[in-house]
Amino acid sequence: MQNRIIILLSIFILAGCQTVKKTPAPPPLEVPPPVAGTELDQNNMENVRASESIKAYPVGRLVDPNNPNVMDEAHTVYRREAGAEWNLNPNAPTVVPLGPVLAVADPAKVPNPLPAELEQKIAEQNQLMASLIEQNEALAAQLAKLNKDIADMRARQSMPSGEGGK
Numbered sequence: 001m002q003n004r005i006i007i008l009l010s011i012f013i014l015a016g017c018q019t020v021k022k023t024p025a026p027p028p029l030e031v032p033p034p035v036a037g038t039e040l041d042q043n044n045m046e047n048v049r050a051s052e053s054i055k056a057y058p059v060g061r062l063v064d065p066n067n068p069n070v071m072d073e074a075h076t077v078y079r080r081e082a083g084a085e086w087n088l089n090p091n092a093p094t095v096v097p098l099g100p101v102l103a104v105a106d107p108a109k110v111p112n113p114l115p116a117e118l119e120q121k122i123a124e125q126n127q128l129m130a131s132l133i134e135q136n137e138a139l140a141a142q143l144a145k146l147n148k149d150i151a152d153m154r155a156r157q158s159m160p161s162g163e164g165g166k
Helices: 002-015 042-048 116-158
Strands: 053-059 075-082 094-097 102-105
Touching: none
Parallel strands: none
Antiparallel strands: 053 075, 094 102
């Protein structure tokens, strides 16, 4: 009888030591893309519109200047320092919801198409610049040759008359 009690107690004690299987965490939910006409998230809001600035000023007890028989108790006065305004110079591209397709509104990335006449003028200027660089290099070489000739002539002139001739 005692053996049975010991066996039953040991079964109950060991049953309490079972390991609990952990269930895996559910995968994170995918955030759907924004739909036209919905609110922007806070990360993109500052890129589009600057929020208003409100400051709080604590005021102590004071007597009403219009009626000396009235006293206001201490309270806080809230003042709008700057109103909300559009951010006309965004620093980063902003994702703007346009319906089923998302576009990046970054005017710095949009190429400006040049008219054909302007492209032709730019090509002419590039050719002119290349020819000027070639002429400059030729003149620099000629100037170096002339400087060398002048140095040779000065060296011959400074030699005594009997040593320089052949």
